[in-house]
Amino acid sequence: MCGIIGYVGPMDAARVVMDGLRRLEYRGYDSSGIALGVDGRLYFAKRAGKLAKLAELLADSPLPVSHQGIGHTRWATHGGPTDTNAHPHLSSDEQVAVVHNGIIENFAELREQLETDGVVFASQTDTEVASQWLARELRACGDLVQAMRATCGRLKGAFTLVAIDAAHPDTIVAARRNSPLVVGVGEGENFVASDVAAFIEHTREAIELGQDQVVVITPSTVVITDFDGNVKKGRQYRVDWDAKSAEKTGYDWFMRKEIFEQPRAVADTLLGRFDAAGHLMLDEVNIGDDELRAIDKIVILAAGTAFYAGMVARYAIEHWTRVPCEVELASEFRYRDPIVGPRTLCVTISQSGETADTLMAIRHARAQGARVIAICNTVGATIPRESDAVLYTRAGPEIGVASTKGFTTQLAACYLLGLWLAQVRGTKFGDEVADMVDELNAMPALMQQVLDRAESIYRLAHDLAANKDFLFIGRHVGYPVALEGALKLKEIAYLHAEGFAAGELKHGPIAIISPATPVFVIVPPRGRDQLHDKVVSNIQEVRARGARVLVLAEAGDESVVPFASTLIQLPSVSTLLQPMLAILPLQMFACELATVLGHDVDQPRNLAKSVTVE
Numbered sequence: 001m002c003g004i005i006g007y008v009g010p011m012d013a014a015r016v017v018m019d020g021l022r023r024l025e026y027r028g029y030d031s032s033g034i035a036l037g038v039d040g041r042l043y044f045a046k047r048a049g050k051l052a053k054l055a056e057l058l059a060d061s062p063l064p065v066s067h068q069g070i071g072h073t074r075w076a077t078h079g080g081p082t083d084t085n086a087h088p089h090l091s092s093d094e095q096v097a098v099v100h101n102g103i104i105e106n107f108a109e110l111r112e113q114l115e116t117d118g119v120v121f122a123s124q125t126d127t128e129v130a131s132q133w134l135a136r137e138l139r140a141c142g143d144l145v146q147a148m149r150a151t152c153g154r155l156k157g158a159f160t161l162v163a164i165d166a167a168h169p170d171t172i173v174a175a176r177r178n179s180p181l182v183v184g185v186g187e188g189e190n191f192v193a194s195d196v197a198a199f200i201e202h203t204r205e206a207i208e209l210g211q212d213q214v215v216v217i218t219p220s221t222v223v224i225t226d227f228d229g230n231v232k233k234g235r236q237y238r239v240d241w242d243a244k245s246a247e248k249t250g251y252d253w254f255m256r257k258e259i260f261e262q263p264r265a266v267a268d269t270l271l272g273r274f275d276a277a278g279h280l281m282l283d284e285v286n287i288g289d290d291e292l293r294a295i296d297k298i299v300i301l302a303a304g305t306a307f308y309a310g311m312v313a314r315y316a317i318e319h320w321t322r323v324p325c326e327v328e329l330a331s332e333f334r335y336r337d338p339i340v341g342p343r344t345l346c347v348t349i350s351q352s353g354e355t356a357d358t359l360m361a362i363r364h365a366r367a368q369g370a371r372v373i374a375i376c377n378t379v380g381a382t383i384p385r386e387s388d389a390v391l392y393t394r395a396g397p398e399i400g401v402a403s404t405k406g407f408t409t410q411l412a413a414c415y416l417l418g419l420w421l422a423q424v425r426g427t428k429f430g431d432e433v434a435d436m437v438d439e440l441n442a443m444p445a446l447m448q449q450v451l452d453r454a455e456s457i458y459r460l461a462h463d464l465a466a467n468k469d470f471l472f473i474g475r476h477v478g479y480p481v482a483l484e485g486a487l488k489l490k491e492i493a494y495l496h497a498e499g500f501a502a503g504e505l506k507h508g509p510i511a512i513i514s515p516a517t518p519v520f521v522i523v524p525p526r527g528r529d530q531l532h533d534k535v536v537s538n539i540q541e542v543r544a545r546g547a548r549v550l551v552l553a554e555a556g557d558e559s560v561v562p563f564a565s566t567l568i569q570l571p572s573v574s575t576l577l578q579p580m581l582a583i584l585p586l587q588m589f590a591c592e593l594a595t596v597l598g599h600d601v602d603q604p605r606n607l608a609k610s611v612t613v614e
C-alpha cells in the first residue's frame, strides 16, 4: 500500500531515503515525505502528489545534512492526499516523527483520548494518532523502544511503524503487525523498508521480521524483540536479484519491460523443478506425500490478477488430479463460513506475498486445519511465511502496478503444482506428466514468438484508441484470460472493459454490443472440438451485432478467418497452456493504448502495487 524506508549510516540520509522512495513509489504515489534528525532537532518535508513534487521542494529548500532519515510514499486510506496528511507525522512536541503503512482500526478512540488530554491534531490521518501516542509514551518512559512497544500494545489493525526521536540521531525504531517490514544489513549502515527494492543498491543482505516484532537499528547493530521485549532472531537471507533488475533498462515503462521479461521469468519459474526424465521435484513444498494423497478438496485463494491465474489453475488441477478444486476471491472467503478442514489443501497465489485479503483468508483456512501452499514471487513475504509450504515464482521484482510477468509465472507455478500433485497421487502416468513438462519447457520460446509480433498489436492499439468500451470473451481457460485482458485495460487505460464467459454473453451482456464495439475473442486450440466450435459460434453472435471482432486463435485455424476483423495468431499448444500465450497480446495492447492516451502506465490513478489493507 505505502512505501517506507529508514536509514542510519554515514551517507547523506536525505539522498538515500529519496532514492529508496523512488524504488518504492509503485506501492503508493499520492503524496510523500521525509524526516531527518540533526543536532537534537527533527526536520521534515512533505508534499501531495508524486515523488517528483517532493524532490522539487527539497531542491528549492534543502534540508540539513543528516545521517538518520525516514521516508514515506503514500496510498491514502484515512484522510485525503494533501500536504498535511502526507507522512511523516510529527508529534506536537516535535520529538518524534513516524511513517506508517496499514490501517489503525481503533484510531478514533485513541484520538479522542489524546484530544481529551489536550493534544491538538494537525491531520486527519490514523498515523498521527500513532505519533502522538508514541511521544506520550516516550515522555513517560524516556526510551523510544519501550515507547514503541507500549504504543503497539494499544493499536488495533495492521501497521508498520518506523520512528525517529530527535534525541537519538543514530537510531531508528520500527515495528510491524500484519504489514510488511524488512531490515537491510549494510556495513556500518542499516536500513528498514517495506521491501528490499528500497535498499537493494546498497545491500542485498536482508532480515525478515516476524509478526508483532520491534526492530532497533543503529549504523552497527540490529536488535529484534517481540512486543513484550523478548529478544528474537530474524531469518537473514541474500536477495537473489540486483539493483539493475529494478531499473527500466531502456523501456519507457516498467510494465513494458516486465511484459518482455516473461519468457525469461517463466523459464526461471520452471528451472530445476523436474529432472531429465520429466519427473517433478518440488522439494521445497515440504508436505508429506501421505498427506497430499489424503486431500479431498483443493481451494485456491487469491485476489485480482492472481485470482484469474487461480481460475486457470482450477481447470488444470482438477483435470490432472481429479480432486475437486474451488477458486475463491480471498476477500470473500472467510465471510461465507467455508467448509475446509485437515483434508483441504489451500493454494494461495500472490505476487507480493503481502495482500491483506489473501493473508486473512490463509489464517482462516489454517485455523480450520487446512494445509496451505503459497505460490508467491517475494521471498520472505508474510504470506509464504504464514503458509505451510511455498513455491516461489522467481519472476524478479515486478514494479509496474499492472501485473504481467506475475500472472504468467503464477500460471507456470500452478501447472507445476498440479502436475506434481497428479504425480504424487498417481492420477497421471509418468510419461503423461513428462509430456506436459516438455510442453511447459517449450513455452518460453513460444511466448517470445508472440512478443516478437508486438508492432502489429501496437498498431491495433493506435487504431482503437478512440474507443471507450471493450469486451473480452472466452470459454474454459479462455474465460479468465478475458477477465485478465479486461482488467489490464481498466487499470491503466481507465476504459470501460469487461470480460465475459463467451457462452454467457447471450444471457444478457450481448445487449451492450453496438456497431463497431471492439470484442476480443480468445479461441481455444482446435483439439477439443466442442469447445472450439462453440467459441466460433459465439464469434458469429457478436459479429451479427456489428461488433469489431479481434480474434486470438492458433495459427492455421482457418475456421475463424471469415469472421475476424483482426486475427492475432498464437502458436499451437494444449488448451490448458494457451493462457500463457493468449494473455501476451492483451497485455501489450493495454500497455500501448494507455501510452497513447497519455496515462502513467506504471502508476495508474487510485491504485497501489501491494494492497496491504482489507
Ligand code: M6R
Residues within 6 Å of the ligand: 303, 304, 305, 306, 349, 350, 351, 352, 353, 354, 355, 358, 401, 402, 403, 404, 406, 491, 609, 610, 611
Ligand atoms: O500481490 P498480489 O498478487 O497478491 O496482488 C493481488 C492483486 O492486488 C493484483 O493482482 C492486482 O489485481 C494487480 N494490480 C493486477 O494488475
